[in-house]
Amino acid sequence: MPGFIISYIKYVDKFNYFIGRIAMYGIFIMVGVLLWSSISKTFFMPSLWTLESAQFAMVAYYILGGAYAMQLKANVRMDLFYGNWTVKKRAWMDAFTVFFLIFFLFVLLYGGLESMLYSLEYGQRTRSAWRPLIWPIKAVMCTGFIMMILQAISELFKDIAIIRGVKIK
Numbered sequence: 001m002p003g004f005i006i007s008y009i010k011y012v013d014k015f016n017y018f019i020g021r022i023a024m025y026g027i028f029i030m031v032g033v034l035l036w037s038s039i040s041k042t043f044f045m046p047s048l049w050t051l052e053s054a055q056f057a058m059v060a061y062y063i064l065g066g067a068y069a070m071q072l073k074a075n076v077r078m079d080l081f082y083g084n085w086t087v088k089k090r091a092w093m094d095a096f097t098v099f100f101l102i103f104f105l106f107v108l109l110y111g112g113l114e115s116m117l118y119s120l121e122y123g124q125r126t127r128s129a130w131r132p133l134i135w136p137i138k139a140v141m142c143t144g145f146i147m148m149i150l151q152a153i154s155e156l157f158k159d160i161a162i163i164r165g166v167k168i169k
Helices: 003-023 026-043 050-064 066-071 087-122 135-164
Strands: none
Touching (some): 026 050, 050 066, 050 135
């Protein structure tokens, strides 16, 4: 494999691993916000910001963790045939299907960018009493889509290396 491809794999994997390890703690942020929501509704005046904050934390957790999950091969697969295949045959199938994933992620990114730009232009807010701006979470989503596209390309390069019988360090 050419050196720039190996460098690409190394840096994309390292970056997505780092962001994924940080993002995985987002579940604790969400749980903390929801715990505070329950406590404040029971003993104090209910907080206006808790539900949407928990939703935003969940979106960030899920979207920013997508590339990390892809890297760890933690995504769900239909294992009816796939599990019995050789490593090389799996690499061929993954190299073929990753193009559908990349296309889908580009469609999501396009829609996300259009929606984020609309939110920025018009100062779009939610319809709740708290009324936070929506563009920051849409920016997080677009960032996550870009990370997943980069990781999908990295996985494609790894599959090509497996097909060619090349070891990547």
